Amino acid sequence: MKLIIHDLDKIEFERLLPDLPDSCRVVSNDGTIKNCIGCFGCWVKTPGACVIRDHYGDMGEWLAKSDEVIIISKCYYGGYSPFVKNVLDRSISYIHPYFETRNNEMHHKKRYNHTFETSVWFYGDDITDDEKATANKLVIANSINMISSIKGIQFVKSVEEIDGGIL
Amino acid sequence: MKPIKVSLISGSPKPLSSSSGTLLDELKPMLSSRFHVNIHSLNKPSVPEESMESILDSDILIFSFPLYVDGIPSHLLSCLYEMEIYLKRHARPDLTVYAIVNCGFFEGHQALPAIELVKNWCYKVGVSWGQGLGVGGGGMIQSLSGVPDGQGPKKNFSIALNELANHINTCSEGENIFVSPNFPRIGYKIGAEMGWRYQIKNNGLNKKDIGRRLV
Numbered sequence: 001m002k003l004i005i006h007d008l009d010k011i012e013f014e015r016l017l018p019d020l021p022d023s024c025r026v027v028s029n030d031g032t033i034k035n036c037i038g039c040f041g042c043w044v045k046t047p048g049a050c051v052i053r054d055h056y057g058d059m060g061e062w063l064a065k066s067d068e069v070i071i072i073s074k075c076y077y078g079g080y081s082p083f084v085k086n087v088l089d090r091s092i093s094y095i096h097p098y099f100e101t102r103n104n105e106m107h108h109k110k111r112y113n114h115t116f117e118t119s120v121w122f123y124g125d126d127i128t129d130d131e132k133a134t135a136n137k138l139v140i141a142n143s144i145n146m147i148s149s150i151k152g153i154q155f156v157k158s159v160e161e162i163d164g165g166i167l
Numbered sequence: 168m169k170p171i172k173v174s175l176i177s178g179s180p181k182p183l184s185s186s187s188g189t190l191l192d193e194l195k196p197m198l199s200s201r202f203h204v205n206i207h208s209l210n211k212p213s214v215p216e217e218s219m220e221s222i223l224d225s226d227i228l229i230f231s232f233p234l235y236v237d238g239i240p241s242h243l244l245s246c247l248y249e250m251e252i253y254l255k256r257h258a259r260p261d262l263t264v265y266a267i268v269n270c271g272f273f274e275g276h277q278a279l280p281a282i283e284l285v286k287n288w289c290y291k292v293g294v295s296w297g298q299g300l301g302v303g304g305g306g307m308i309q310s311l312s313g314v315p316d317g318q319g320p321k322k323n324f325s326i327a328l329n330e331l332a333n334h335i336n337t338c339s340e341g342e343n344i345f346v347s348p349n350f351p352r353i354g355y356k357i358g359a360e361m362g363w364r365y366q367i368k369n370n371g372l373n374k375k376d377i378g379r380r381l382v
Contacts, residue, residue, distance in 0.1 A: 035180060035211075035212055036235065037180045037181070038179065038180045038181055038185075038233065038235075038240075040366070044363060044367045044370055044372075045372075047367070047376050047377055047378070047379040048379045048380065049381065058381075060381070061381045061382055064381065076248065077247070077287040078283060078287045079238050079239070079244070079284050080238070082242075082244045082245040083241075085239070085240075085244055086241035088236045088241075089235045089236055089240060089241050092236065096377070096378055097377060099360070101352070105272070105273075106272040106352065106355075111378060111379075130283075130287055133283075134283040134284060138238055141277070141280055142236060142237050145236070145237060
């Protein structure tokens with residue numbers, strides 16, 4: 001499965017990907033997402049699932065079913081938009097709370113015997129070089145901590161520039 | 168002489184008893200007596216109307232927040248965006264911003280992307296960047312609040328906090344600082360994992376449930 005996490009409005013998204021295969025799951029902003037409250041319930045109350053049961057509570061399970069994660073986000077200060085970041089904050093049930101040391105740093109262990117590739121598209125007409133540098137560091141850190149590999153990190157000025165071959 | 172207004176802002180989603188708040192509690196006594204200090208909690212994805220003017224009327228902002236997925240917690244990111252909108256109408260070029268980021272990992276340097284995000288925000292909104300402090304071992308911060316400054320596991324942290332406070336007190340820019348506890352990493356790992364097992368049993372589950380797979 002391909003998992004697409006994006007912050008585009010419905011019209012923009014349908015223009016970008018008009019013929020979406022059934023093998024894709026799309027995580028869009030329906031205006032109802034709640035923010036992570038730092039309770040760690042996804043590790044110690046309902047392991048593997050977020051305790052907040054809105055439309056975004058099963059991100060860990062969806063990541064575990066995905067071969068590729070495609071993120072399309074407006075670039076905010078060298079990172080994701082608040083909605084996309086919210087989805088990622090709500091995704092930590094994908095990993096295990098226990099720690100292990102990798103490359104002499106502490107990271108969380110895998111919950112699933114699984115990995116996925118990540119492609120990130122940052123869009124915005126005024127993304128600075130410093131922001132691009134930060135965004136690269138952020139995506140690399142995410143890939144280490146979510147135990148995934150990076151397929152690509154792209155910066156474009158507008159959504160229209162996003163390659164039609166995104167899938 | 169006009170008082171220097173300082174806002175200490177906890178960016179934890181927890182309004183009370185957060186590690187971010189504890190770090191600000193540790194910093195506050197080190198700040199200059201010339202400062203007029205206000206304390207704010209941004210624990211929701213919007214800045215309360217009454218807080219926006221008070222926060223952005225300050226001369227110095229000090230954000231303290233937990234590292235979430237290598238970055239800024241989304242609710243605080245939303246607040247920063249609201250502040251960006253506000254600052255477009257009310258420019259504050261004389262405002263200086265500092266950031267303290269606590270991470271659950273042992274190594275404070277894992278907070279670097281989050282600190283850079285705040286620095287980039289400063290450039291975007293036209294305020295000055297001061298300094299960032301990345302604090303590792305966030306899981307033990309609250310349990311160490313009773314330990315005297317500069318002692319035992321707090322040694323590195325106290326030195327770093329003093330350095331940050333010196334820059335804040337002179338409103339000057341400094342290199343980012345990253346600290347890990349003066350405590351064996353393996354000890355921190357064992358302690359954290361014991362804590363997870365304790366919590367999962369308290370929730371009526373078995374310790375094996377901690378690795379539950381839904382797929």
